[in-house]
Amino acid sequence: MLQETPLRSVAAGVPGEGKRPHAARPFFFISDLHLSDAIPHTVAAFEHFVRVTAEQADSVFILGDLFEYWIGDDMLAEPFVARMAALMHTLPERGIALYIMHGNRDFLMGKRFMKAAGAIWLPDPFVITAFGTRIALAHGDALCTADRGYQWFRKLARSRFAQMLFLAWPYRWRRALAERMRSDSEAGRARPPLPKYDVTAEGVGALFKKTGTTTLIHGHTHRPAQHREPGGTRWVLPDWDLDHGAHGEKRGGYLRIDTEGIRAYRLD
Numbered sequence: 350m351l352q353e354t355p356l357r358s359v360a361a362g363v364p365g366e367g368k369r370p371h372a373a374r375p376f377f378f379i380s381d382l383h384l385s386d387a388i389p390h391t392v393a394a395f396e397h398f399v400r401v402t403a404e405q406a407d408s409v410f411i412l413g414d415l416f417e418y419w420i421g422d423d424m425l426a427e428p429f430v431a432r433m434a435a436l437m438h439t440l441p442e443r444g445i446a447l448y449i450m451h452g453n454r455d456f457l458m459g460k461r462f463m464k465a466a467g468a469i470w471l472p473d474p475f476v477i478t479a480f481g482t483r484i485a486l487a488h489g490d491a492l493c494t495a496d497r498g499y500q501w502f503r504k505l506a507r508s509r510f511a512q513m514l515f516l517a518w519p520y521r522w523r524r525a526l527a528e529r530m531r532s533d534s535e536a537g538r539a540r541p542p543l544p545k546y547d548v549t550a551e552g553v554g555a556l557f558k559k560t561g562t563t564t565l566i567h568g569h570t571h572r573p574a575q576h577r578e579p580g581g582t583r584w585v586l587p588d589w590d591l592d593h594g595a596h597g598e599k600r601g602g603y604l605r606i607d608t609e610g611i612r613a614y615r616l617d
């Protein structure tokens with residue numbers, strides 16, 4: 350069903366694949382789980398999503414910031430990370446394709462991780478055709494064009510040279526920097542988000558134009574909604590957090606596309 354780019358389907362040839370009514374199986378979209386071993390309830394919700402919710406899926410798309418941070422594929426040596434990769438690998442083993450896009454926190458996820466997770470990496474933005482509708486997928490950070498400081502950082506951080514320098518650091522230095530950035534962003538959690546940290550009409554309009562689509566799915570802003578924009582419909586995925594809210598509050602959810610169209614679901 351992915352027609353824009355000749356993607357190898359990880360589902361092909363997996364035993365059991367032929368038993369499912371392939372055309373009717375839905376696509377699921379999640380993003381911004383910010384997984385780490387510090388948030389066990391959110392991790393448990395992701396495990397439930399992979400093992401139970403996604404069981405009926407044709408494909409699962411993770412549109413960035415699956416992990417709180419990613420400092421190189423040598424993170425796979427950490428038991429928590431290895432456990433998450435093995436969990437995700439059960440998707441292709443069950444005939445469910447897994448596609449992962451980078452976010453602004455985990456853009457260093459590389460080939461070794463994708464292989465360990467059984468995932469196919471998607472560039473940002475990427476266009477799929479799902480149940481007859483062309484849909485642009487993006488993490489969303491590149492659409493926040495009012496935040497010029499961040500866009501400058503993004504450009505630098507995505508350069509091969511900067512990544513080479515960073516990845517050449519000893520693991521514990523990289524980890525210390527990531528932990529510091531994490532505590533800075535924890536401190537920012539309490540403040541109301543400024544408008545400049547949301548996507549802009551210009552950024553969204555340009556993406557619709559560039560991709561020739563009228564439907565967009567993205568995450569990053571943590572403002573789940575369905576927006577009618579001048580250029581089309583914009584669906585925003587929720588972030589997940591089952592560890593910081595009071596009274597067992599579950600924040601999180603996913604989008605599902607099937608023959609009925611696109612629908613948003615909260616975590617069950």
Ligand code: MN
Binds near residue numbers: 381490
């Ligand atoms: Mn993000």
